[in-house]
Amino acid sequence: MEMSGSPAEGPRRTRTVKRKMWGGLRQKWKLLGLFEIDQQHEFYSLTCMMKEGLSAAVQNAIDNPAPDELSEDDYRLEVTQIHKDFVMETFAGPVFASLRRSLGMTEKDYQDSLSSDGSYLQFISNSKSKADFFLTNDKRFFLKTQNKREVHFLLSNLRIYMEHLEKYPHSLLVKFLGVHRIKIPHRKKKYFIVMQSVFYPDDRINARYDIKGCEVSRWTDPAPEGSQVIVVLKDLNFEGQFITLDQQRPWLLRQVEIDTSFLQRLNVLDYSLLVAHQPLHQDERHQGHSFATLIMRTKKSVITGSSPTNAGTPTVPGAVPEEDSTLLLSETDNRTGSRSAAESQRGSDLGSAFSGRPCTEQPAGTVTDSMELPDFQAQNRRLLPNFKNPLHVIDGPDQRYFVGIIDIFTVYGFKKRLEHWWKRLRHPGKAFSTVSPPAYCLRLCQWVRDHTK
Known part of the structure; x- marks a missing residue:
């Protein structure tokens, strides 16, 4: 006959369960005003693919570090990675990796934030554009869908953008950290950019x-x-x-x-x-x-x-x-x-x-x-x-x-x-x-x- 646990174990388990429930409630309260992209959300599948694709793209940057001196080829580089249900393309990867490095950001830290277990958050903007806005779960990075013309404009002006940040390292311009395109069978290609959030950390912003x-x-x-x-x-x-x-x-x-x-x-x-x-x-x-x-x-x-x-x-x-x-x-x-x-x-x-x-x-x-x-x-x-x-x-x-x-x-x-x-x-x-x-x-x-x- 098996002996049951000691009488003290019951209250201890109860306290543990309460702590977990309270922690979950506090986390949900923190996310009020943003919409957590859970399994019932229309963008759940897309954001899961984004996380998987971005993790692999950053891993490629870890395995192939950006050179100290960027070349013209680095600005034109396109890397394609094939996944089970989609294809992810990364544009000018070494250029954005060098910018992340200049900002004191490690690739592992960047990867962990983009592909953490926590769900992305959807931010409902009052912008007139048709773009979709997402935040990483820690609210450190913004992901925004862009049309092809806007992405082409950024990439064609990427060199002078980088030169501006070189000349004025304390510039207030938003820091673009990656440009990607995701291809899903039978669906329209989606371009998106990753940016550093200006409002981070936002715990006490009123x-x-x-x-x-x-x-x-x-x-x-x-x-x-x-x-x-x-x-x-x-x-x-x-x-x-x-x-x-x-x-x-x-x-x-x-x-x-x-x-x-x-x-x-x-x-x-x-x-x-x-x-x-x-x-x-x-x-x-x-x-x-x-x-x-x-x-x-x-x-x-x-x-x-x-x-x-x-x-x-x-x-x-x-x-x-x-x-x-x-x-x-x-x-x-x-x-x-x-x-x-x-x-x-x-x-x-x-x-x-x-x-x-x-x-x-x-x-x-x-x-x-x-x-x-x-x-x-x-x-x-x-x-x-x-x-x-x-x-x-x-x-x-x-x-x-x-x-x-x-x-x-x-x-x-x-x-x-x-x-x-x-x-x-x-x-x-x-x-x-x-x-x-x-x-x-x-x-x-x-x-x-x-x-x-």
Whole structure:
């Protein structure tokens, strides 16, 4: 006759079951506002194929590391991997691998996030595009379906995009981490891109905005009070508010000008400035001034000369050699007593370069050529926060802001020119989205000037 377990085992099992149930409930609550793609979801099969295909594609990058110097062949490379129920194609794999490496991202970490056991999340966007938006379960990476024209535009401009990130490593432009095409028998081919999420980590974000610098169709009804549904608000929702940065304001003004000038060169419009904010905890408000935090921030910031196109050494926010960080820190330590004043002066120098000039007067290619500044300043770098997503995080006195520029695929061609004239007739005297790239660039820069302090 078998003996039953001891009397203590029953309560212990009950506690274990309760803990698991409570953990599951908390996880579901965290995902409110996004839709978990479970087995009943229409995209379940597609996202499972995406996960399998991406895992294999990244494994190929692990087995065949990107070279330190990218060649023209790397930009044109297409790799096809055949799976049981689909075929996955990866475009310019070594180029995107080198960018991931320059961001301090290991391929294994990237692979684990894209192919984790947790389901992808569907994000319901109020965008007018027909794209589908997915998030990895940890909400670190965005996957977005794109049409063939948009993918061709990105790949044809990939080299100058990489050159821009090399010249301005702290750019606010969204970081594209992969371009793929999935072929499923008897179904239409799907192109999709993988991007770093600007709003990561989003645990305490309490408001998100998609800013285009205009007013027509730029209001979204907020979520009901007390609701945890995620709603991305727009320009008119932001009226009466400010992004309060103090010393970092000149840096932001300048970087927005640099990035929008680059987009003007690409002849694009309709891109968005994403802005989110969350309150700083009391212990976060002054942590940037401690010596230990300064070491970590310096390590995240840069080594002059490293770049995505020569990615032997991580650029941002990966580790830097100790001797380089020690040198930077020793220079900083010598000025400890006047550090705030020095940072403020640096911001003023960069801010004066902005000086309210229209974008058309300062193309991205020449925006710093005439300045006799050290490399750190000429490339508009800043001391990055010791944070998981430092390139898109700016801490003000009381709020942490997440800032990035997305949706850079809309070319100002014949259709958009017609749309511009139609909207001029329909909305006389009002600011609408469809304007020429120089006007769009100037207007967004003006919005940032007017809504920051």
